[in-house]
Each structure stands twice: as C-alpha cells, then as structure tokens.
Amino acid sequence: MMKRITALVIAGLTAAALTGCGSSGSEGGGGGGGDDAIVMGFSQVGAESGWRTANTKSVQSAAEKSKITLRFSDAQQKQENQIKAIRSFVQQKVDIIAFSPVVESGWDTVLKEAQNAKIPVILTDRAVDSKDTTLYKTFLGSDFVEEGKKAGQWLVEEYKDAKDTVNIVELQGTTGSAPANDRKAGFAEVIGADPKFKIVASQTGDFTRAKGKEVMEAFLKSTPDIDVLYAHNDDMGLGAIEAIEGAGKVPGKDIKIITVDAVKDGMQALADGKINFIVECSPLLGPQLMDLAQKVLKGENIPARVVTEETTFDQEQAKAALPTREY
Numbered sequence: 001m002m003k004r005i006t007a008l009v010i011a012g013l014t015a016a017a018l019t020g021c022g023s024s025g026s027e028g029g030g031g032g033g034g035d036d037a038i039v040m041g042f043s044q045v046g047a048e049s050g051w052r053t054a055n056t057k058s059v060q061s062a063a064e065k066s067k068i069t070l071r072f073s074d075a076q077q078k079q080e081n082q083i084k085a086i087r088s089f090v091q092q093k094v095d096i097i098a099f100s101p102v103v104e105s106g107w108d109t110v111l112k113e114a115q116n117a118k119i120p121v122i123l124t125d126r127a128v129d130s131k132d133t134t135l136y137k138t139f140l141g142s143d144f145v146e147e148g149k150k151a152g153q154w155l156v157e158e159y160k161d162a163k164d165t166v167n168i169v170e171l172q173g174t175t176g177s178a179p180a181n182d183r184k185a186g187f188a189e190v191i192g193a194d195p196k197f198k199i200v201a202s203q204t205g206d207f208t209r210a211k212g213k214e215v216m217e218a219f220l221k222s223t224p225d226i227d228v229l230y231a232h233n234d235d236m237g238l239g240a241i242e243a244i245e246g247a248g249k250v251p252g253k254d255i256k257i258i259t260v261d262a263v264k265d266g267m268q269a270l271a272d273g274k275i276n277f278i279v280e281c282s283p284l285l286g287p288q289l290m291d292l293a294q295k296v297l298k299g300e301n302i303p304a305r306v307v308t309e310e311t312t313f314d315q316e317q318a319k320a321a322l323p324t325r326e327y
C-alpha cells in the first residue's frame with residue numbers, strides 16, 4: 001500500500017521535523033512494516049477536553065490494533081496548524097488523511113490539494129461546510145443538531161408545568177465549530193416553540209473547563225436569576241460548577257445544568273446531583289475510522305455519512321453507568 005517508501009521516509013522525516021507531527025502505531029514513523037502497511041495522517045483538534053483525550057486514545061489504539069501507521073498531529077485548536085499538518089501529510093504521500101476540523105469553514109483549498117495528490121480524506125467527529133462533497137470520502141461522527149434537540153427536549157419536559165419565564169445561559173463550544181453551531185441550533189429549535197424559555201446570555205467557553213468557569217463567573221455577575229445553564233460540553237459545565245459554588249449557589253438545584261459528552265468527570269457530577277442531564281457524544285470513533293480507511297483504500301463503497309449511536313443520561317442512569325464507563 002505504501003507508494004514509494006524511500007521518498008516517504010525522507011519526506012516524512014523532513015515534514016515531521018517542520019510541523020511537529022508525531023507518529024504512533026505498530027509500524028513506526030516510516031511505515032516500515034512492508035508494502036502493505038497503511039499510513040494514515042491524522043490531524044486532531046487539540047487536547048481541550050476529556051472528550052478529546054478519549055478520542056485521541058481511541059484513534060491511536062484502533063490504529064495499532066489494525067496495524068495502521070498513524071502520523072498524529074495535534075493542532076492546538078488552531079485551523080492554521082491543521083492546514084499545515086494536512087499539507088505535510090500530502091508531502092509525505094501518506095495513503096489516507098483523516099481529520100477532525102476545528103471549525104467548519106475554510107477547507108476547500110487544502111482539501112483540493114489532497115484530492116489532486118490522489119490522497120483520500122475522511123472527516124471524523126466534526127464536519128466541514130464545503131459545497132464540494134467529493135473533497136472527502138465520508139464523514140464519521142455524531143449528529144450534533146440531534147444532541148442539541150435532546151438537551152432542549154429534556155428542558156421542555158422538566159419545566160412543562162412552569163408558568164414563569166425560564167432564564168437560560170448558554171456556554172457555547174469553539175466559535176465556528178460544527179458542534180457549537182449545531183448544538184446551539186438544535187436546542188434553540190426545540191425551546192423556541194415556547195416563549196417562556198429565554199436564552200438571556202450566550203457566549204463561547206471554547207470547550208475548556210477554565211473558560212467555562214471564567215464565562216460563568218461573568219454570567220453570574222451580569223445576569224440575575226439564572227434558572228438553567230446549557231453547556232455544549234461537560235468540561236465547560238464542570239468549570240461553571242466551580243463558578244456557581246464560588247458564588248454561594250448550589251449547582252443542580254439553584255441552577256439546573258445540562259451538558260453534552262458524558263465523560264467520566266461529567267457523569268460523576270451528574271451522579272452527585274451537580275448536573276441534571278447529559279446528552280452523550282461518543283468519542284470512541286477509532287475502530288470505525290480504521291475500518292472505513294481500509295475499505296476506502298480497497299476501493300469498496302462506503303456510506304457518505306456514518307452517524308454515531310448515542311444516548312442520554314439522567315442522575316439515576318449516571319449512577320448505574322459509571323462503574324463500567326470506558327472514558
């Protein structure tokens with residue numbers, strides 16, 4: 001499967017030195033396991049959340065199990081780093097590129113470069129908004145709009161008998177990212193049917209715990225009478241809990257909290273009564289990604305969209321699920 005091993009080793013070492021790409025997988029950096037070893041260039045968003053750490057582990061261990069050599073690059077939440085990494089993978093003549101785009105827009109040029117070099121691309125976790133869908137083979141990941149809707153549906157049910165206005169603050173994910181755009185839209189669509197639900201403040205917390213805390217502190221100062229916090233991921237919700245406790249309020253009671261992800265720390269806070277509801281977003285995409293990559297390279301037909309199966313958790317369900325939770 002490797003195209004020209006000698007050229008690859010030289011180009012690979014040069015490009016890795018330039019961009020800080022690392023390699024992992026059973027075959028080592030040069031894909032020296034023989035002509036059949038697949039080399040995948042993988043550009044990860046960063047390490048912003050517990051979800052992301054679990055996703056990276058899933059991709060790395062699945063690559064190892066499938067004997068796929070992984071060239072792994074961490075973009076530190078910067079699109080320019082992802083574009084550099086993809087260009088470097090093209091230069092290295094990897095067999096396939098997979099990436100989780102930090103934001104939705106601005107990918108056409110670099111994806112065209114990969115296409116011109118005849119290197120197939122798989123989108124994983126997050127989507128791009130390119131009109132030209134031939135630029136990638138498939139998109140594997142969650143339905144983020146559906147996740148937002150599930151969050152909204154819980155809220156509507158929880159407050160079905162309330163007569164007064166329900167004041168909601170929202171901690172959005174990274175600006176311009178698919179999960180931030182879609183989780184906001186899905187939630188707004190569901191709660192928009194009843195005028196008693198009011199989003200009184202909405203700001204990005206960049207999917208991190210530190211930013212979640214900082215923005216929630218500002219919300220608590222600027223916005224009186226917050227009834228509900230909707231955080232686009234667990235980490236921001238966990239940061240916000242610190243801010244709420246710091247302000248002398250009881251998370252889960254004085255302010256109801258809905259988050260997305262269901263990583264262990266989030267599930268623990270849910271079981272402890274500090275979060276009220278979590279919409280699951282599974283980071284365990286590695287095995288499906290490797291399977292799709294192998295199929296693409298064998299020329300097999302694959303679906304244009306592969307949606308991850310996910311559930312939701314209330315406090316009792318979190319207690320039951322925690323002992324066997326993988327991530």
Ligand code: AHR
Pocket residue numbers: 048049050051052125126179207232233234235260261281
């Ligand atoms: O793209 C998935 C999102 O990215 C997760 O929900 C969030 O925790 C992560 O940073």
